[in-house]
Amino acid sequence: MKTTRVPRTPDAAEPAARTRWAARSVHLPGGLSLRLDVRAFTVVVALLLAALAVSVLLVGTGDFPISASDVLKSLVGQGNPGQEFVIRELRLPRALVGLLVGACLGLGGALFQSVARNPLGSPDVLGLSQGATAGALVVIVLFSGSATTVTFGALAGGLLTGLAIYLLAWKRGVHGYRLVLVGIGVNAVVTAVNGYLITKADFVDAARAVVWMTGSLDGRDWTQVWPLLALCVVLLPLVAGNARGLRMLEMGDDISHALGVRVERVRMLLMGSAVLLTAAATAAAGPVAFVALTAPQLARRLTRSPGPNLAAATCMGAALLVAADWASQRVFGADQLPVGVVTGVLGGVYLLWLLVTERRKGRI
Numbered sequence: 001m002k003t004t005r006v007p008r009t010p011d012a013a014e015p016a017a018r019t020r021w022a023a024r025s026v027h028l029p030g031g032l033s034l035r036l037d038v039r040a041f042t043v044v045v046a047l048l049l050a051a052l053a054v055s056v057l058l059v060g061t062g063d064f065p066i067s068a069s070d071v072l073k074s075l076v077g078q079g080n081p082g083q084e085f086v087i088r089e090l091r092l093p094r095a096l097v098g099l100l101v102g103a104c105l106g107l108g109g110a111l112f113q114s115v116a117r118n119p120l121g122s123p124d125v126l127g128l129s130q131g132a133t134a135g136a137l138v139v140i141v142l143f144s145g146s147a148t149t150v151t152f153g154a155l156a157g158g159l160l161t162g163l164a165i166y167l168l169a170w171k172r173g174v175h176g177y178r179l180v181l182v183g184i185g186v187n188a189v190v191t192a193v194n195g196y197l198i199t200k201a202d203f204v205d206a207a208r209a210v211v212w213m214t215g216s217l218d219g220r221d222w223t224q225v226w227p228l229l230a231l232c233v234v235l236l237p238l239v240a241g242n243a244r245g246l247r248m249l250e251m252g253d254d255i256s257h258a259l260g261v262r263v264e265r266v267r268m269l270l271m272g273s274a275v276l277l278t279a280a281a282t283a284a285a286g287p288v289a290f291v292a293l294t295a296p297q298l299a300r301r302l303t304r305s306p307g308p309n310l311a312a313a314t315c316m317g318a319a320l321l322v323a324a325d326w327a328s329q330r331v332f333g334a335d336q337l338p339v340g341v342v343t344g345v346l347g348g349v350y351l352l353w354l355l356v357t358e359r360r361k362g363r364i
Contacts, residue, residue, distance in 0.1 A: 040303040040312060047299075047315035051102075051322055055095045058326045059087055097220040097284055098322045098339070100228040102291055104281040106317020107239065107310060109292030110299070111274035114246050114308040115267055116179045119354060122293035123278040124347075126183025129289070130190040131161025132282035133213055137194055140209045141201040150212070151227075151283040158279025161186060166271060215288035215340020217325050224284045231280050235273050239310060242266055247307045288340045290347020291317050291324075297354065 060066040066074075066083055073079045074087045105123070113121045123129050135157020139145035145153065169182040194213075198206055245266035278292065298320075299312035324342040 037303070037305055040305045040309065043299070043302045044311045044315055047302075047312065047319050051099060051315060051319035054319065054322045054326055055099060058095045058098070058322055058329075059091045061326060061329050062086075062091065093222050093225050094217050094220045094325075095322060096225045097228065098217050098325050099318045100225070100232060101217075101281040101285045101288065102295075102318040102321030103232065103314045104228065104277040104317070105288065105292040105321070106295035106299070107236075107314040108274040108277035108281070109317070110296035110308050110310050110313035111239065111246070111270050111277075112292070113296050115249065115271055115274075116177075117249075118177065118180050119297055120293075121180050121183075122290075123274070124290055124293050125187065126165060126180065127187030127190050128158055128161055128165075128183075128275060128278045129282055129287040129292075130187050130194060131164075132158035132279045133287050134190050134194050134197070135160070136212060136283070137197040137209055140212070141197045141205050144205060148223075151224075154283035155279045158282060159275060161190060162271070162275030162279075166268075211338075212286050214338040215286035215343070216338035217285055218338070220285070228280055228284055231276065235277060236314075239270065239273050242270055243308065243310055246270055246310075286340060288321065289344040290351065291320055291343055294347050294350045295320055297350075 056068050056071050060068055060071045064086055066087065070079055070083055071087060074084045075092075077084075079087070109122050112123060112126065113119055115121065132154040136150045136154040138157070139150050139153035143149070165179070165183050165186050168186070169179045171178065198209060201209060245261045248261045249263065249267065281288070295317035296309065296313040299309045299316040302316075303309050303312050321339065321343070324346070325339040328337040328339050328342045
């Protein structure tokens with residue numbers, strides 16, 4: 001007996017759900033229009049609000065607890081003098097450094113993963129964080145430098161490591177897997193150099209170096225906020241202006257050339273921006289692990305949108321870091337942990353899951 005398959009009639013809720021998250025065109029003055037991905041925009045707004053909300057909780061956390069409402073009142077100048085001093089001079093800079101460092105790491109990780117076209121193309125894996133650490137250790141161990149000189153040493157180390165990776169990976173262009181493999185090799189070499197520097201340091205410098213290498217927001221003040229903020233003001237518009245070229249690069253160099261993208265120029269510009277963002281974040285807070293690896297991937301899974309998802313990755317990085325810092329102070333009781341320990345544990349679990357997933361898909 002021959003049976004006829006009747007096509008299923010979709011429910012009325014399915015087209016409505018698809019329409020709700022579909023990309024829409026927004027008309028601007030002057031006859032211009034903007035294509036808006038509703039789901040991605042909603043995710044970015046939600047992550048930004050979450051980061052700000054956790055920052056308020058973080059500012060109120062400490063030996064002298066302050067409620068969220070009192071924190072908001074103090075921020076607008078309506079709190080009592082004691083609370084305003086604690087918030088504005090002691091805790092607000094730490095929260096702002098956490099937001100900016102997380103944003104820099106999230107954006108830098110998204111740029112590297114898009115250029116490499118590989119989810120493992122992260123500053124943690126490529127050795128940029130270790131390179132910045134090596135620069136800081138040279139200043140600490142060999143010159144017993146101040147906090148300012150350690151910052152400049154970390155910046156120099158990160159920039160030199162990024163340049164070395166790019167030159168070693170160059171062969172008629174920079175291929176994604178070649179970039180990752182070269183970065184892993186450089187990471188191993190620089191890690192060995194860092195270990196050697198620690199063994200040659202005296203006890204005081206070694207202890208100071210180990211504390212810095214853990215990654216922490218303790219003791220951060222306004223001197224770390226302003227350089228990071230200035231760097232973000234300069235680099236964010238630059239990266240946003242080349243976002244279309246980055247999206248084309250994800251489809252391959254040949255297609256990008258055919259679409260009119262100056263491939264090597266865009267790649268060098270965006271990689272340089274990513275190196276600067278990572279080095280500056282490491283200089284401000286130490287090598288905070290795995291935020292640059294996890295933030296772009298989590299953002300992409302939330303937006304379900306192709307492309308680099310730069311805005312979502314930036315907001316996700318900021319939210320992750322301030323949430324990890326809040327957890328390091330509240331979850332473990334009196335034994336407060338550096339934020340780098342918390343992100344390292346969570347990021348390590350995520351990295352194992354990512355490796356298993358990529359292996360099942362046959363990509364590694």
